[in-house]
Every structure is written in C-alpha cells, then in structure tokens.
Amino acid sequence: MTPFYTALEWLGRAEHELLLFAAIWFAVGTLDELGIDLLWLWLRLSGRVQTGKAPADIDAPLRGVAAVLVPAWQEAAVVGAMLTHTLKVWPQKDLRIYAGCYRNDAGTLMAMVSAARDPRLRIVVHDCAGPTTKADCLNRLYAALTEDEARGGFRARSVILHDAEDMVHPAALTLLDRGLDDADFVQLPVRPEPQAGSRWIAGHYCDEFAESHGKAMVVRDWLGVGLPSAGVGCAFSRASVEAIAVRRGTAEPFAAECLTEDYECGLLVGQIGGAAKFLRMRDHDGHLVATREFFPAGLGPSVRQKTRWMHGIAFQGWDRLGWDARPLELWMRLRDRRAPLTAIVLACAYILLIISPLLYIASQLGVYQSRPIDPLLKLLLIANFAGLAWRCLLRAAFTAHEYSLGEGIMAVLRMPLANVIAIMAGRRALSAYLVSLYSGRVKWDHTVHLNHPALASVR
Incomplete structure (x- = not known):
C-alpha cells in the first residue's frame, strides 16, 4: 500500500x-x-409562569435609596448618553447614581461631567490608573456609597448594577425596587438591540439572549436555584451585599480578581441563604421591560467579550465557587x-x-x-x-x-x-x-462601545 x-x-x-x-x-x-x-x-402551558404587566405608576416614590453603580473605562462615546437618559426616565428623588472612571481616562470623565447637572449623580474618580478590573472599579463605587451613607446618615435599600452602554427602561427602577420586597437579588432581562450594520455578528446576541432570558432564566427562577447576575439591570438588597463581603472576609463585596464578578455575586446570594428573582414583564405598549444595549458588531470584539465570559464563568467559576451537591444546583453549574x-x-x-x-x-x-x-x-x-x-x-x-x-x-x-x-x-x-x-493577574479585557441606543432609533 x-x-x-x-x-x-x-x-x-x-x-x-x-x-x-x-x-x-x-x-x-x-x-x-x-x-x-x-x-x-x-x-x-400550565400557566405557572407568565410574562407579567409592569405597573402603571412607574414614577412612584421608591421605598428607600437606590444606589446605581456604573463602572466605566474608555466609555466617552456612550456614558454621557447613558447617564442623561437614566436620570431623565428615572425621576425618583431617592435615586443615587455613582459613575466611576479612572484618573487616566479624561475622555470618560468629561463625558460624565456633561451629565452632571443633576444632584443625584456622583462622579467618582478611581485613584488607580486604569484599567484594573470591573470589580475593582465597582468596589471603589461601593466605598463611595458607604462614605456617603456615613456622612448623610442614611442607608441605601438597594445596590443596582449597570454598564456605561446600557439604556434602561422607564419602569425598571420601580420593578427592581418592589422586587426586593421579598427577594435579596432581582434580575431583569437583557435585550440586545439589532444593528443594521451588523446583522450577523451583533444579531447573534439577539438570538442568544432572546432564548436565554425568555426560557432558561425563567426555568431557573421557577426551580429556585441560584440565579446568575447579568451585571446589568439587576438589584441587590443592601443586606445581601454586606453579607457577600462578610463571606469574602473583606469590606469589598466584589472580587477584584474575578472577570465575572456579577455572575459570582448572583450565585453567592443563594449560597448565603438569600432569595433571588427573575422578573420578566412588559409595559403598556407591549415592550419588554429590559436593559437595552448595542453588543459588539465586529468579530474581534465579540470574541474578546465571549472570551471574558467563558474565562470568568467556566474556569474561574470552577475555581472560586466550586460545585454543589444538590442535584438541581449541580445541573445548573454544569450548564x-x-x-x-x-x-x-x-x-x-x-x-x-x-x-x-x-x-x-x-x-x-x-x-x-x-x-x-x-x-x-x-x-x-x-x-x-x-x-x-x-x-x-x-x-x-x-x-x-x-x-x-x-x-x-x-x-x-x-x-x-x-x-x-x-x-x-x-x-x-x-x-x-x-x-x-x-x-496570578487578570486583566479587564474591555469592550469598546461607540454608540448608545438612546442616540439611535430603537423600537
């Protein structure tokens, strides 16, 4: 042969x-x-779960101070629009937005200043040169919140996470606030926005989130297993944030060495005995109450973003969170x-x-x-x-x-x-x-965002 x-x-x-x-x-x-x-x-089919209707009184007063943490690195193109839109559609006086940037990111700082006419916004400049990690920036914002609580004699009811490229729904703040009445962690859906210039790469995020947040998260919520945080459109009770910090043995609730600290914190709520809830509702126009954003439109940025997710959830999650002997929890960790x-x-x-x-x-x-x-x-x-x-x-x-x-x-x-x-x-x-x-080090492999849904025509 x-x-x-x-x-x-x-x-x-x-x-x-x-x-x-x-x-x-x-x-x-x-x-x-x-x-x-x-x-x-x-x-x-059995009617055990249905997409609900958002309340009509979306401008109702909050049941306590809601602290929104917005970490940013090189987000000059979008963070100004994000903050301006959020402050406009969430008029409640008990809203506090902590927007964080780095000392070596003048562009992002100037964009934040452009939206700083509202007294509910506090700009926090990290004293480290960026980027560190998103979790490290979140910890700096959380420290600013605790400083304000000590000086102002108040205690925030909720800690809400959002990114600089997010467009919030007008009803979202009220839903998050009321959802914490009987939960320690509340997550709203994420809705990627279609982009005419990237029907294929940006479009595949629409497909994945439509199925994940329309089905998988609904099932996880009903099963009562740990819910992963998407890092945006989610709220933690103040007590749960402190409990997570205590569990970590530090004053900082977010693990600076972790690439997916949001995912980790969501699961930690269940591990400390807290209750989690996934809220899927539509407003009076039939639109999903969700966080909208433009996801990466290019192949390179998309691969980098999914690399970060995979590294943090699959590899670091295995190292940091381990496994769970309970059958349903084990199934979700494997997934x-x-x-x-x-x-x-x-x-x-x-x-x-x-x-x-x-x-x-x-x-x-x-x-x-x-x-x-x-x-x-x-x-x-x-x-x-x-x-x-x-x-x-x-x-x-x-x-x-x-x-x-x-x-x-x-x-x-x-x-x-x-x-x-x-x-x-x-x-x-x-x-x-x-x-x-x-x-022994991880890097915030940041995704650069060039456009914000509030500046574009979205449904």
Missing part, C-alpha cells in the same frame, strides 16, 4: 473517532437543553461551565465538515474504501439531527417573538457564525486562564 493510501486510512480513522466523540457530546447537550425546553413548555467543552465539540464537528467530503471524493474515485457506520453511531446521528432541528425551531421562535419574523429566520442562519465565535473564544479563554494561573 502506498503512503498516499495509508494517509487516507488514517484520515478515515480520525473521521470515525471525531464523529463518535462529537455525536456523544452533542447528544448529551441535546438532553441537557431538552430538559430546560420541556420544563419551560410545561410551565407555559454554566460547559462552554469550553462545547467549543471543543463544535471544533470537532467543523473539522469533520472538511474531512468527510475529502474522504467521500476519494471513495468515489476508488482510492479509498469508506468504513460502514456502526448502528449505535447511526442512531446517535439521527437523534442529533432531530435535536438540531428542534434547536433551530426554538431559536427562531424566541427571536421572532421578541424581534420579528425576519430576525427569527436570520437566527437560524446565524447559528454557524455563533458557533465559530464560540470556538475562537474557547481557545482564547483557555489560553487566558493558563496565563492567569502563571502570572
């Missing part, structure tokens, strides 16, 4: 092993998602941390898309004899194909429901691109994690 034929035989063996590996793990992932799907369908494995499985599938056609052509030319597919493997492939069709249907349905039928169709077409971004982010996240283990 010539070396050429030997190479084809080795390629055929590689195809079989990759196919078996990918088929098994795709089947596991399908069962995981199917569990969430069936629970959600049962909850909806949260499966992204690196998913990236590997997807990479195998895409390699197969290259290998299999080559081997098929070789078999048609008579230079390679393909191996028969095992019955069990064939069954797995059929099941996975059915699972893929189901996933496409649900992804299209959730996106179409929140945006439009056209976006729902685009959601299916965007899935391969979303997979490529996940593969690239998985490789980078593993590399970044290994580097952090060696150096």
